Amino acid sequence: MSAVLAEQPTRVPVLEGWFTLDEQRPHLLGSRCTTCGTYYFPKLKGFCRNPGCNGEGFEEVPLSRTGKLWSFTNAAYQPPEPYVQVDKEAFVPFTIAAVELEKEKMIVLGQVVTGTGVEALRAGLEMELVLEPLADGKLTWKWKVAA
Amino acid sequence: MHPWGKWGRNFVEYGVKAARDALADSGVNWRDVQFVSGAATIRNGYPGQVAGATFAQALGWQGAQVNTSYAACASGSQALAAARSKILSGECEVALVIGADTTPKGFLKPQPGDRPDDPDWVRFRLGITNPTYFALYARRRIEMYGDTLEDFAQVKIKNAQHGLSNLNARYRKAFSAADVAASPMVADPLRLMDICATSDGAAAIIVSSLDYARKIGRAKAPRIAAISTVTPSFASALVEMPDIATDSAVAVPAQSFRAALPKKAYEEAGIGPEDVSVAEVYDLSTALELDWIEDLQLCARGDAARLLREGVTRVGGRLPVNPSGGLACFGEAVPAQALAQVCELTWQLRGQAGERQVAHAKVGITANQGLFGHGSSVIVKN
Numbered sequence: 148m149s150a151v152l153a154e155q156p157t158r159v160p161v162l163e164g165w166f167t168l169d170e171q172r173p174h175l176l177g178s179r180c181t182t183c184g185t186y187y188f189p190k191l192k193g194f195c196r197n198p199g200c201n202g203e204g205f206e207e208v209p210l211s212r213t214g215k216l217w218s219f220t221n222a223a224y225q226p227p228e229p230y231v232q233v234d235k236e237a238f239v240p241f242t243i244a245a246v247e248l249e250k251e252k253m254i255v256l257g258q259v260v261t262g263t264g265v266e267a268l269r270a271g272l273e274m275e276l277v278l279e280p281l282a283d284g285k286l287t288w289k290w291k292v293a294a
Numbered sequence: 295m296h297p298w299g300k301w302g303r304n305f306v307e308y309g310v311k312a313a314r315d316a317l318a319d320s321g322v323n324w325r326d327v328q329f330v331s332g333a334a335t336i337r338n339g340y341p342g343q344v345a346g347a348t349f350a351q352a353l354g355w356q357g358a359q360v361n362t363s364y365a366a367c368a369s370g371s372q373a374l375a376a377a378r379s380k381i382l383s384g385e386c387e388v389a390l391v392i393g394a395d396t397t398p399k400g401f402l403k404p405q406p407g408d409r410p411d412d413p414d415w416v417r418f419r420l421g422i423t424n425p426t427y428f429a430l431y432a433r434r435r436i437e438m439y440g441d442t443l444e445d446f447a448q449v450k451i452k453n454a455q456h457g458l459s460n461l462n463a464r465y466r467k468a469f470s471a472a473d474v475a476a477s478p479m480v481a482d483p484l485r486l487m488d489i490c491a492t493s494d495g496a497a498a499i500i501v502s503s504l505d506y507a508r509k510i511g512r513a514k515a516p517r518i519a520a521i522s523t524v525t526p527s528f529a530s531a532l533v534e535m536p537d538i539a540t541d542s543a544v545a546v547p548a549q550s551f552r553a554a555l556p557k558k559a560y561e562e563a564g565i566g567p568e569d570v571s572v573a574e575v576y577d578l579s580t581a582l583e584l585d586w587i588e589d590l591q592l593c594a595r596g597d598a599a600r601l602l603r604e605g606v607t608r609v610g611g612r613l614p615v616n617p618s619g620g621l622a623c624f625g626e627a628v629p630a631q632a633l634a635q636v637c638e639l640t641w642q643l644r645g646q647a648g649e650r651q652v653a654h655a656k657v658g659i660t661a662n663q664g665l666f667g668h669g670s671s672v673i674v675k676n
Binding site for chain 2: 161162163179183185186188189193196197198199200217218219220221222223224227228229230231236238241243244245251252254255256257258265269271281285293
């Protein structure tokens with residue numbers, strides 16, 4: 148595995164097709180029901196989950212890459228598998244954010260960029276989507292306080 | 295009940311002990327039980343080795359109708375609902391409902407394997423465990439209502455105090471705010487003492503028609519006035535385990551799942567929150583107890599910490615919450631916990647709760663929630 152990572156150190160997404168790999172302005176990729184307009188993340192196929200909608204057609208859409216911090220916490224204990232920690236002794240607590248996207252009217256969870264602790268956060272802060280590797284080098288989306 | 299703890303034995307043994315206790319308490323002979331309703335957990339690829347029939351075999355096959363309910367933490371309520379429906383439809387007169395479990399040490403976690411289509415796998419892959427969700431709700435309370443870490447600690451102190459005399463509780467130890475503050479951080483702002491443990495344990499209940507209860511001289515037994523097992527309504531407003539995002543509320547307004555659960559129960563029982571004298575709620579975390587008090591409409595949104603500070607929710611107060619000691623003292627034994635709540639309400643309504651007895655308890659309500667949108671709220675009244 149380390150040989151593969153050495154060839155592509157930061158470009159392997161942890162979940163294929165869940166987000167764009169644009170390092171400057173990444174987006175989460177969701178679905179939008181072409182009948183009622185409801186958004187879904189992760190992407191949805193088949194049947195719209197709005198009980199008042201018979202929609203079966205979806206378009207893939209990039210979700211808003213900024214939103215307001217709804218709540219936040221951290222993982223002070225190393226999570227169990229399938230979370231991957233290559234060096235088990237090197238676990239550093241990480242921060243987790245729930246961010247409310249205004250246009251899509253939904254809350255999306257994600258880790259917060261390395262180096263930002265809970266003490267730097269408060270509800271309502273404007274957050275921005277970025278890409279950063281997990282401990283095993285696979286790329287994921289993370290939330291960052293918007294500049 | 296079988297006392298809760300880490301006993302290292304098979305879940306069937308716990309369930310049978312609880313069932314035998316319930317049979318003895320009711321005076322019903324096992325051979326007379328017409329329906330066995332087992333609450334299941336998933337292990338070894340089977341729902342609790344098919345729990346209803348497994349318990350029936352262990353008690354001695356006697357040809358009863360059988361049912362197994364899997365609804366994660368709401369399994370007990372669903373098994374109870376199945377028994378109640380059988381009775382109300384006239385298909386049977388007396389039923390035994392059982393839930394029992396063993397749990398592994400540490401975090402509850404998904405089965406092994408690579409499953410990016412499984413939301414439970416996805417969130418653990420990203421490092422989002424169960425306490426993450428409890429902590430997001432807890433932090434939200436701090437941000438929105440000004441709740442404090444001291445408030446959360448006081449929930450633990452209260453429930454620990456309630457559980458001191460409860461022989462079925464795993465933890466029977468008083469805690470101070472300093473104890474809670476000294477325990478390791480798990481998911482900020484929640485520390486180890488703010489989050490419930492996992493336990494082995496079992497609970498069982500005999501339910502019958504009113505005619506049958508009269509026949510065996512138990513006409514005054516507490517009655518199940520309502521059981522709510524509703525799912526959330528789209529669009530669900532809170533990010534719920536194991537999902538990584540909420541429903542989008544673009545087309546339909548967002549709605550609270552937790553608030554919907556007791557609403558259905560109140561409607562079915564024909565009572566309101568003002569009639570409730572005692573509540574057993576799902577304190578997976580200390581802060582979550584405060585959320586539930588508001589979802590049960592026992593006070594206005596954001597006011598639960600005030601009730602706690604005023605002593606309203608402790609035994610001796612106007613509206614005791616978790617007199618059993620709650621999950622804080624029991625820990626989670628998944629298919630048993632919703633039934634354990636009903637057991638506690640039954641003892642409270644009969645006036646048999648000893649040192650933790652709520653004075654003049656007439657109406658009790660439970661609240662509990664199962665993974666993947668399983669609802670659970672039961673109202674018991676005299």
